[in-house]
Amino acid sequence: MKIAFFGSSLVSAYWNGAATYYRGLLRALAAKGYDITFYEPDVYDRQKNRDMDPPGWCKVVVYEGTIDALKAVSGSAAEADIVVKASGVGFEDDLLLEEVLGHARPQALKIFWDVDAPATLAELKANPDHRLRRALCGIDLVLTYGGGDPVVNAYRAVGAADCVPIYNALDPQTHHPVPEDIRFSADLAFLGNRLPDREARVEHFFLEPASRLPDRTFLLGGSGWQDKPVASNIRYIGHVPTRDHNAFNVTPTAVLNVSRASMAENGFSPATRVFEAAGAGACLITDDWEGIEFFLKPDEEILVARDGQDVAALVAGLSRQSARKIGESARQRVLTEHTYTNRAEAVDKIFRARLGARMEAAE
Template sequence: MKIAFYGSSLLSSYWNGAATYYRGILSSLARHGYYISFYEPDAFERQQHRDIDPPEWCRSVVYPATAEGLASVLDEAGGADIVVKANGVGVFDRELLEGVLARARPGALRIFWDVDAAATLDEMRGDASHPVLRALPDLDLVLTYGGGPPVIDAYEGFGAATCVPVYNALDPATHHPVPPDPRFACDLAFLGNRLPDREARVEEFFLRPAAMLSKRRFLIGGNGWETKAMPGNVRHRGHVYTAEHNAFNASPLAVLNVARDSMAHVGFSPATRVFEAAGAAACLVTDAWEGIEQFLKPQEEVLVARDGQDVADHLAALTPARARAIGTAALARVTAEHTYALRGRQVDALFKAHAARQRELA
């Protein structure tokens, strides 16, 4: 079957945290025999900061971020068996959603794939004309990369035919243990772009512990932090390419995950970074959110912090031996239960079940 997937970027993680998620899911689906075309706009300097070349398992189409460029890729939606519009493309989101639904051939599976469901749902609650809300009657399926029961109930309450979370996961071939790299040596590292709905939580869970533990070394990676006032024991690395993520995660004593506001509020939304860190056998410290035990066991496979004081306490008590034990246990858990091979199998089953229903109706 042919998939036409319209997303932010497959080739670049620059201001695009969904890149590794797309790569993991879609490469797994390719191994199940799907022929995939991924359409991404040339926008936000992502093409100047590529992490990968166009992969063999996917046809990559980069189009100009113009009305003409949009029209050129929308016309291809009609030739696909499965049409997917992901949220957060960043340019022409409304037009892309309306356009792919209008051009999808009769019988094609029409999907909205939400990689920021909590935020999308908040927007829908405040805007009766929201494009996703208006599109729900024409969609066969809503997939999300997190959210659990609260997101399922909310989407189906808005009228979605079916909503299924397909969680972030690990690609062991991409993210795995590597030797420590002195460039990333520190006691606690955090990787994430500076975003309005994350900044206050980074201040609490990362910068506050840094100020409390002045003799410890802290490292922050990601875009946008260069103008942020920070304690003197914090180094700013800037954009960290995905090829460097293993070293970034394997080198510190511990790695911090900080959820965005909406995801922390809803829960059941582990970021890609959680699985990347566990895949590198890092000792992960995460802010508390509901459902964490579904993915990693607190105190044995992950350390959970309610606030910055908890982070400081965890770090003060953490020995290299305990950090290694937690990281090793986390790696074993995600390798057994949370790989993109398993997620791809889940999505393949959803697609085949829809195709079977279509044959029954024919």
């Protein structure tokens, strides 16, 4: 079966948090025999900051960030059995959705894949005439990478025929244990771009604990933090390319996950960083959110902090030996239950069941 997937970027993780998710899931679907073409616009300097070549398991089509190029490439939807428009493509998203749905064949399975459901749902709530809300009547299924029942119910309430979460996971081929790298030495490290929906929580869960523990070392990675006032025991290293993520995760005593506010409020929304870190065998400290135990067991496979004071206490009391034990337990759990192979099994069943039912109805 042919999939036409319109997303932000497969070949660049630059200002593109969905890259790991796309790569892991689409590679696993390709292994099941799907013929996938990924369409991405040349915007936000992503093509200048590629961190992988187009893979053998998926054809990548890069189009110019112009209306004419968008309209031309959207015609490719007519060739696919399954047409996917992802959220957050980054160039004329509403128009792209309209064009893709307009070109898709009537018998094709039409999917909106939301990689930031809380943000999308907030837009729909604020704007009853939102183009996505109007388009939902022509979409067969909404898939999201997190959110649980709150997101599923919210999507159904605004007109989605159905909504199914397909959670982030681990791709063992890309995220795995590696030797430590002195560049990333620290007692606690955090990697994440500076975003309005997360900055206050980073201050609370990372900057504040650093000020409480002046004798400990903290490492901050990600884009946009260069002008942020931080304590002297925090070392800022800027953007960390994906090729260095494994070393970034395994070298510090622990790494920190800080959810965006909207993700924490909805729960059941583990960031890709959670599975990247666990796959490398890192000891992960996360802010508290509903549903953590569905993915990793608190105190044994992950450490949970309610606030910055909890983070400081955990860092102060954590030995390298106990950190490594927690990290290895997390790695074994995600290898067993939370790989993209696991997720692709679920997606494959959904695709085949829905296309099969459509074929039977047409006979």
